[in-house]
Amino acid sequence: MNRNEELKQQAYSAVKKQSSTVRLDPYFPAYHLAPPAGLLNDPNGWIQWKGIYHLFFQWMPFDTAHGAKFWGHFSSENLTDWTLEPIALTPSDWFDKNGCYSGSAIGSDDKLTLFYTGNVKNEQNQRESYQCVAESTDGRTFEKKGVKVELPEGFTAHFRDPKVWQHKDNWYMVIGAQTKEETGSVAFLESNDLEKWTYRGILSHANQEPFHDFGYMWECPDLFELGGKDILLFSPQGIASDGIQYNNEYQSGYAIGKLNYDSAQFTHEDFVELDRGFEFYAPQTTLDDKGRRILVGWMGVPDQNEFKQPTVKEGWLHQMTLPRELKLIDGTIFQIPLEEMKELRTTQTIKESGKQQHTASISRASEVQVDGKIQKLTLFDNMTLQFNEQSKLLTLERPSYADGQTERRSCLLPNGLYSLQLFIDHSSVEIFVNQGEAVFTSRMFADEGVSTLFAEGYEELQITAWTLRNDAVNMKNEYSAEG
Structure with a gap:
């Protein structure tokens, strides 16, 4: 050999x-x-x-x-x-x-x-x-x-x-x-x-x-x-x-x-x-x-x-x-996000509008769409995304997996925040802001038992969510014990 x-x-x-x-x-x-x-x-x-x-x-x-x-x-x-x-x-x-x-x-x-x-x-x-x-x-x-x-x-x-x-x-x-x-x-x-x-x-x-x-x-x-x-x-x-x-x-x-x-x-x-x-x-x-x-x-x-x-x-x-x-x-x-990502959707779990605040339970493999004048979004009690209408600053916060201290990343949105599209996958989230104007990509090691999504707007919001597939990657081959 x-x-x-x-x-x-x-x-x-x-x-x-x-x-x-x-x-x-x-x-x-x-x-x-x-x-x-x-x-x-x-x-x-x-x-x-x-x-x-x-x-x-x-x-x-x-x-x-x-x-x-x-x-x-x-x-x-x-x-x-x-x-x-x-x-x-x-x-x-x-x-x-x-x-x-x-x-x-x-x-x-x-x-x-x-x-x-x-x-x-x-x-x-x-x-x-x-x-x-x-x-x-x-x-x-x-x-x-x-x-x-x-x-x-x-x-x-x-x-x-x-x-x-x-x-x-x-x-x-x-x-x-x-x-x-x-x-x-x-x-x-x-x-x-x-x-x-x-x-x-x-x-x-x-x-x-x-x-x-x-x-x-x-x-x-x-x-x-x-x-x-x-x-x-x-x-x-x-x-x-x-x-x-x-x-x-x-x-x-x-x-x-x-x-x-x-x-x-x-x-x-x-x-x-x-x-x-x-x-x-x-x-x-x-x-x-x-x-x-x-x-x-x-x-x-x-x-x-x-x-x-x-x-x-x-x-x-x-x-x-x-x-x-x-x-x-x-x-x-x-x-x-590519148009093909819609093929990952299995079940629509949320379709709500007409409220300024929304609280819901979502899967740990989900896509979430939020539209309107968004002020705050909290995911699994582990991550918070907040927009300041005066400063135009959008800030993502999470506890550091190194020491538990709160850490932040931010960007400016001169034209405001009107759309969020989130792809959540067990220990990660990709947040697409205003149809791709900005993106926040982060790992997210939240407690397994927590499944709460909270969203708050300056005005009424529209929220849609889908559960996404859990079988998108085939690893049963030379690498796998099931091979």
Whole structure:
């Protein structure tokens, strides 16, 4: 048995030992994607290929800790029913022995091609990084093709997370990077054959206008066209909090601009945080055959009390967000739940209007829609969302799972609060504000016995709620004891 197969079998065995504990945890999600065991983080290789959506993920199967990452793999035909596929990549070669780090996927020449970062550390814990490729003809089994890009001059070995796309006749790649001066940046590369890559320069960095000292490392870049503009999505590290901005340990957001492919210059506006909640990082987008730009993010933040979450003792940690459609409206990216999410609904449990206050009992896997001039919403006595009509400030509060102290995240809504759409899933909530103008994504470890929803408006409210499916993810395969 070669090293790749050996690691796969070790991972499958580890999951089988842990699977019953993981799936019986009341905090394990009903319809979000989570690891079969161990730790999940960044979404990788997010793509629709030959009509099938593929979402790969950073995965540590042996422990709820970071380490030499694998690529796990989910697939779906409809974005609501998902199947856990065989392991895509293992850290089995010299160029990725300390982890198959994040990357992207493209479809070309009837192949599904993965680009990822091979992480290597020597005995002195010094890092090397390589941009690597693996290919598949069936979308399930992958053959590594080795290193395609080595570290250019001017960067530290913190050089990772390649995102690849095609523009006209050529292929392009952005990579999250740290310069020798230890500032965050995005490197830009070009190829006409996906084999030989030419480094074109830095598209943006921590001191490029309008940025100033904007972080020591930029991770998980993504560059795409939306609404006639070029959008640079990235996750900077090393930014101090500033009022209601940048309150998580690390951020994820975007800058709107214009990329000149000929000169390799990207002029852009300021950074905007993409999500206002407690847990959101490393998002990645793809374009599907309906022309939608769809984003998935990791519902977690590195180095932010992640190992104090109560699921650690049950053998699993973290999950993904729901897929969201992006639209550029009046200079702001709106994030909108996909139309397909309606297929998750099973039973309508609430349909009320004409009252200023509403109290109801809801399932721990629910969708809730609230319309009207909303003042306050409390969920399971664990989370409170409150809007101040005078300051236009919307604030989410919860008890910290690290120490129980109240913590807050906020955003400004200049035009007021008139709509909330919540997707609640056992230990998480995604709150879409004003049809996607803002989003709060957060874990929510409420007591099991509490099921109360309370809403209060400045005027009368309308509330609708549905129970959502509990069988959206099929994990009965190589990973499962039921396999």
